[in-house]
Amino acid sequence: MAQVSLRKVIKAYEGGVQAVKGIDLEIADHEFVVLVGPSGCGKSTTLRMIAGLEEISGGDIAIGGTVVNDIPPRDRDIAMVFQNYALYPHMSVYDNMAFGLTLRKFPKAEIDKRVTEAARILDITPLLERKPKALSGGQRQRVAMGRAIVRDPKVFLFDEPLSNLDAKLRVQMRTEIKKVHQTVKTTTIYVTHDQVEAMTLADRVVVMNHGVIEQVGPPQELYHHPATRFVAGFIGSPAMNFIPARIEEASGALNVVMNNGTTLAVPEERVARYRPYAGKQVLFGIRPEHLTDDKTMDKSNLAPLSLTPEVIEPMGMETLAHFRHEGTEITARLDPSTPAEVGKPLALIAHMNQMHIIDPTTDKVV
Amino acid sequence: MADGGAATLPRMDAPGGASLKRFARRRSTIAFLMTLPLIAVIGGLVVWPAGYAIHLATLNRRMTSFIGLGNFEILLESETFRMVIFQSVFFAITAVILKAAIGFWLAHMLHHIPANGQRKWRGMLLVPWVIPPALSTLGWWWMFEPTYSSINWILNIFAIPSVPWLGEPWWARISVIIVNVWYGAPFFMIMYLAALKSVPEQLYEAAAIDGATSWQRLRYVTLPMMRNIISITVLFSLIVTFANYDIVRVLTNGGPRDLTHVFASYAFQVGILAGNIPRGAAVSLFMFPILAIIAFFVLRGVNRRNKEEA
Numbered sequence: 028m029a030q031v032s033l034r035k036v037i038k039a040y041e042g043g044v045q046a047v048k049g050i051d052l053e054i055a056d057h058e059f060v061v062l063v064g065p066s067g068c069g070k071s072t073t074l075r076m077i078a079g080l081e082e083i084s085g086g087d088i089a090i091g092g093t094v095v096n097d098i099p100p101r102d103r104d105i106a107m108v109f110q111n112y113a114l115y116p117h118m119s120v121y122d123n124m125a126f127g128l129t130l131r132k133f134p135k136a137e138i139d140k141r142v143t144e145a146a147r148i149l150d151i152t153p154l155l156e157r158k159p160k161a162l163s164g165g166q167r168q169r170v171a172m173g174r175a176i177v178r179d180p181k182v183f184l185f186d187e188p189l190s191n192l193d194a195k196l197r198v199q200m201r202t203e204i205k206k207v208h209q210t211v212k213t214t215t216i217y218v219t220h221d222q223v224e225a226m227t228l229a230d231r232v233v234v235m236n237h238g239v240i241e242q243v244g245p246p247q248e249l250y251h252h253p254a255t256r257f258v259a260g261f262i263g264s265p266a267m268n269f270i271p272a273r274i275e276e277a278s279g280a281l282n283v284v285m286n287n288g289t290t291l292a293v294p295e296e297r298v299a300r301y302r303p304y305a306g307k308q309v310l311f312g313i314r315p316e317h318l319t320d321d322k323t324m325d326k327s328n329l330a331p332l333s334l335t336p337e338v339i340e341p342m343g344m345e346t347l348a349h350f351r352h353e354g355t356e357i358t359a360r361l362d363p364s365t366p367a368e369v370g371k372p373l374a375l376i377a378h379m380n381q382m383h384i385i386d387p388t389t390d391k392v393v
Numbered sequence: 394m395a396d397g398g399a400a401t402l403p404r405m406d407a408p409g410g411a412s413l414k415r416f417a418r419r420r421s422t423i424a425f426l427m428t429l430p431l432i433a434v435i436g437g438l439v440v441w442p443a444g445y446a447i448h449l450a451t452l453n454r455r456m457t458s459f460i461g462l463g464n465f466e467i468l469l470e471s472e473t474f475r476m477v478i479f480q481s482v483f484f485a486i487t488a489v490i491l492k493a494a495i496g497f498w499l500a501h502m503l504h505h506i507p508a509n510g511q512r513k514w515r516g517m518l519l520v521p522w523v524i525p526p527a528l529s530t531l532g533w534w535w536m537f538e539p540t541y542s543s544i545n546w547i548l549n550i551f552a553i554p555s556v557p558w559l560g561e562p563w564w565a566r567i568s569v570i571i572v573n574v575w576y577g578a579p580f581f582m583i584m585y586l587a588a589l590k591s592v593p594e595q596l597y598e599a600a601a602i603d604g605a606t607s608w609q610r611l612r613y614v615t616l617p618m619m620r621n622i623i624s625i626t627v628l629f630s631l632i633v634t635f636a637n638y639d640i641v642r643v644l645t646n647g648g649p650r651d652l653t654h655v656f657a658s659y660a661f662q663v664g665i666l667a668g669n670i671p672r673g674a675a676v677s678l679f680m681f682p683i684l685a686i687i688a689f690f691v692l693r694g695v696n697r698r699n700k701e702e703a
């Protein structure tokens with residue numbers, strides 16, 4: 028087990044594509060870190076550089092304090108789970124899991140002990156004699172994890188390990204992975220583009236975009252205190268609403284004034300923070316769950332507004348209402364008992380203590 | 394049973410030919426009718442000659458009386474024919490192993506050349522395979538032939554004495570194998586190159602992370618993944634090489650002292666040149682059981698792996 032450090036790591040592919048543009052990241056021992064970001068942002072590339080499958084164009088990667096830039100994958104003491112599992116089709120499940128240990132010349136008894144133990148943890152003991160072809164997707168996934176666990180490596184690397192599974196199995200395997208990590212506690216780097224996976228699994232989430240790290244932090248911090256407009260929009264589902272507005276000062280207090288004149292009062296404790304933006308055009312960010320109907324208990328810092336729904340989506344435990352306001356899409360989460368109707372104005376309240384102000388010139392959250 | 398038969402019979406008669414139509418419309422019937430031409434061709438070109446050859450092999454020299462396995466007994470007792478068996482087996486096995494090994498090595502080299510250079514090399518390496526072997530063997534004969542041998546000439550430059558390529562039995566055997574390998578290796582190369590390309594890159598990455606060196610990746614990933622194509626190409630090549638005729642005929646014509654004959658060239662010698670057609674047929678039938686047994690086991694292995702893995 029070990030910590031992993033990335034210092035100014037750059038990857039430029041032949042042909043000049045800079046997939047990773049100098050990232051810094053410190054991962055502590057036993058930590059579960061999730062790299063998340065949209066397709067093509069360089070997550071896999073970063074992971075493959077840590078694995079040693081991809082050469083590093085600049086910077087340093089250290090595992091357990093040793094710089095591994097020029098060390099081949101087999102000497103890095105890492106284990107990786109691939110998106111399509113990459114099981115050896117000609118080997119039985121047992122041999123697939125034992126392969127890494129056999130190559131490292133472990134004694135037979137030790138191999139057997141470890142494989143049996145991993146099979147027990149993953150609940151695949153009855154499958155040990157089968158070939159991968161005779162397994163379902165979820166079973167293959169477990170075998171691929173077993174292959175990583177038996178090695179007892181310094182670091183686990185996962186590249187979208189669940190994206191080939193159906194929705195139900197994905198949730199189940201997600202829990203499984205979390206359980207395994209709580210048991211073996213190996214430092215883990217996990218790549219996904221699914222932010223729910225990121226939020227549920229991670230000790231810390233690394234949000235990447237266009238080859239750079241936008242923000243690193245625990246899931247709750249990313250949710251409540253996003254640093255940039257990108258993170259604010261990427262974390263959370265449905266995504267945060269961004270409404271063009273002005274900050275206006277009126278007798279010491281600040282108001283968010285939307286283009287149609289709707290005025291929402293800024294909570295007192297935030298006035299100092301937003302005062303420099305008084306009189307300026309900004310983006311008013313508010314999550315759908317903080318834009319609701321008037322059923323809440325906590326009555327402080329609520330601002331009323333009225334919008335006319337275009338689409339209503341009843342989800343069972345909640346109802347999503349979509350509005351169009353001066354060219355921007357706005358989503359609100361309503362109590363399912365609220366009688367919302369398309370085309371009929373709806374009274375909403377904004378939880379202003381959960382608001383965000385984004386400076387449109389820098390795209391940073393103020 | 395009898396009741397059922399009595400009940401259906403009148404009904405079949407009544408509509409008049411309706412059941413015949415139904416029979417003609419059945420999928421298996423249509424499939425059979427459509428493959429009929431092919432079955433006829435195979436029957437005419439394979440089954441009938443093979444049957445005729447077996448019939449011939451049981452006749453005496455004048456083809457006037459049936460002598461059972463007499464021809465085979467005489468062959469097995471003859472020193473020359475035992476030499477032919479030895480030479481055929483030695484030639485086929487050595488040549489196939491060398492062809493497969495060299496073909497694999499070439500394919501592996503090509504596989505690691507970037508795509509644009511690869512085409513050029515692949516084309517050049519395929520040349521021996523596309524030249525008619527009788528023609529290229531003539532070229533080799535020219536290079537081996539003692540008076541003009543260019544190979545010997547080159548050897549002499551490096552102060553190595555001339556080699557009696559075609560004059561000495563063992564050298565002649567080696568020469569035949571060299572030419573056959575030169576001609577046949579490109580076939581293996583092209584088959585193995587295609588097979589190498591079909592091994593998923595991620596398996597190599599997984600193996601590299603599991604701790605495999607490049608040799609171990611070859612040993613534990615590439616070769617097992619290619620087992621089927623290797624079995625089939627080796628089987629195919631073994632059949633063709635056992636039956637090789639043109640290289641031996643042109644290069645040594647069986648000499649010196651009938652020591653480089655293989656089944657096919659010896660069958661020609663005995664059956665056509667010496668005029669004993671039944672015995673020639675017996676010679677050519679000799680390799681059939683050997684190949685049939687090998688083919689059975691190889692194909693069974695391929696089938697089993699296909700079911701388990703692919």
Ligand SMILES: Nc1ncnc2c1ncn2[C@@H]1O[C@H](COP(=O)(O)OP(=O)(O)OP(=O)(O)O)[C@@H](O)[C@H]1O
Pocket residue numbers: 040041042044045046064065066067068069070071072073220
């Ligand atoms: N071998 C390569 N050669 C050139 N460019 C590449 C290569 N591999 C990836 N790229 C580019 O590098 C960028 C990052 O790719 P990467 O695979 O890391 O994305 P990702 O974040 O894993 O995306 P996804 O979620 O779709 O897997 C992409 O723009 C991609 O086109």
Ligand SMILES: [Mg+2]
Pocket residue numbers: 070071072
């Ligand atoms: Mg990826």
